[in-house]
Amino acid sequence: MFAWKSIAHMVLPLGQSGIHEIPNEQAILGAMHSTLSETSGMYFFPAMGAAPGAMAEYDKKLAVSPSGLLIYHPPGAKSLTAAQLITELVTEILEALLAAILLSRTRIPTYWGRVGFVTLLGVLAAMATNLSYWNWYGFPSDYTAVYIMIEIVGFLFVGLVVAHGAPSGPLRAAFTLV
Numbered sequence: 001m002f003a004w005k006s007i008a009h010m011v012l013p014l015g016q017s018g019i020h021e022i023p024n025e026q027a028i029l030g031a032m033h034s035t036l037s038e039t040s041g042m043y044f045f046p047a048m049g050a051a052p053g054a055m056a057e058y059d060k061k062l063a064v065s066p067s068g069l070l071i072y073h074p075p076g077a078k079s080l081t082a083a084q085l086i087t088e089l090v091t092e093i094l095e096a097l098l099a100a101i102l103l104s105r106t107r108i109p110t111y112w113g114r115v116g117f118v119t120l121l122g123v124l125a126a127m128a129t130n131l132s133y134w135n136w137y138g139f140p141s142d143y144t145a146v147y148i149m150i151e152i153v154g155f156l157f158v159g160l161v162v163a164h165g166a167p168s169g170p171l172r173a174a175f176t177l178v
Helices: 002-010 025-036 054-064 082-104 111-137 141-162 170-176
Strands: 041-045 068-072
Touching: 002 082, 002 141, 025 068, 082 111, 082 141, 111 141
Parallel strands: none
Antiparallel strands: 041 068
């Protein structure tokens, strides 16, 4: 899974699907830095508020204001750090282990049936976040579709490996204790 996602993001253009550059970026970056300064965070705009009637007021804001979601980090961030890569690797190992544990608890007799089961777990995982982000936050459709596909293909590769080595008989009993 890690190898596939690395290829999808660093070799193929899939990781950039639906992501655009901001025209006149310096003006926007300067405004963000002067407003948000050193406060990292996720910002939803325009602000909704929590007062009674906030939704009606929010609808009025949406009619006349741009809207979106902003993840902001002040200057000084680094790209592709070892910690980020290790976190991604550990996350994907845990996903693969969970898929293997779930597969070990099934009675699917065929190799392709087991591959299909793990791939279906990938469909579930990909839909759980990506479709909600598309629906609620307006993530671009092409971004959403590509990231769903990247997840499903990753789980397909996991399935091809773990379905081959899925324990049976006495090994299954020991593995299901995990």
